[in-house]
Amino acid sequence: MMLRSIKSLATSPSSHILRRGYASEAVPDRKVAVLGAAGGIGQPLALLMKLNPLVSSLALYDIANTPGVAADVSHINTRSEVSGYSGEAELGKALEGADVVIIPAGVPRKPGMTRDDLFNINAGIVKGLCQAIAKYCPHALVNMISNPVNSTVPIAAEVFKKAGTYDPKRLFGVTTLDVVRAKTFYAGKAKVPVAEVNVPVVGGHAGITILPLFSQATPKANLSDAEITALTKRTQDGGTEVVEAKAGKGSATLSMAYAGAIFADACLKGLNGAPDVVECSYVQSTITELPFFASKISLMKKGSLLCEGSLMLCTFIRCSTLVRLGKNGVEEVLGLGPLSDYEKEGLEKLKPELQSSIEKGIKFANQ
């Protein structure tokens, strides 16, 4: 695999933005494709991925307006080369060779709508895009943002199964924004520095299916039951808070782009063999009786060797052993850990809704 130096980037004036890169001088080439790149999420996400030194090629695809977005982003003097693709005829070129595909394509909510109300339009969009992924980049890690995530991920799984390319380790529902919100709201209430906060969020990505585990939040804070209930509700309603504030002009875009960029960065780090990459994500799961469930997942276990690709000197984990670079995706789906009685109750309450959203997606993909 071709390696490139990012030394010049790391010492450039914008290096503070690029702090997520390795201390190493060389990282492998990685192509990231964003589908829906001209949209409210797609544009800031394209910008953030252009700032990521782990990306060498950035393909921006949408049904319209991508040439302008791509020309604009391409003027930024960071590592990746940017290309824009517009319309279905160009989708294959956008996807070919992609290591990570991020999907924020589809319509957003307006006030009064649930995420499930988007199903009729977005299910078809996601199905079509996943058929193309199966054809042009079957080994890519797929980061699904399009709502309703609780159903679009099962749709993607079914499409990949039909195409014979399904690998549950490579399909992720992006629920990172729930984690970002839980951290922000918890830090505000607990009066602890937000940068130090960690809160797992499990379940799914809609209303009560979003279950933040504040009993496991760190740093520990002495919050009352009423405060925990309020924080939980605010996290579950975080998306609606933005939809209402935007008053018909869409849903979260900037915070979602940030959250999407964090998750894609974790995928790239996992692909590159970085140790201990752990994020929450909605994935195929056996930790409950539901076939898909969001929980902490590890993208690469500490010390594990990867299965595919070329041998390289492992300078970026500061040792000089030989490791195989690979494309494993999910390395381990982590358990829920100890839950409070309130969280146990929330877990039981969310199951019927999540189960029915999963079934709806599976049924749609197979009709």
Ligand SMILES: NC(=O)c1ccc[n+]([C@@H]2O[C@H](COP(=O)([O-])OP(=O)(O)OC[C@H]3O[C@@H](n4cnc5c(N)ncnc54)[C@H](O)[C@@H]3O)[C@@H](O)[C@H]2O)c1
């Ligand atoms: N997972 C999450 O946490 C999360 C957070 C926020 C928004 N979302 C979801 O993300 C989606 C996008 O939101 P947005 O605010 O960016 O919407 P938007 O309308 O601003 O942008 C969507 C983009 O998708 C494009 N598009 C439509 N059909 C397409 C197709 N077949 N192929 C490629 N592109 C296509 C549109 O042209 C548009 O540019 C919505 O479904 C929204 O609900 C999810």
Ligand SMILES: O=C(O)C[C@H](O)C(=O)O
């Ligand atoms: O709320 C929405 O519809 C968008 C997204 O799912 C969010 O959580 O912000």
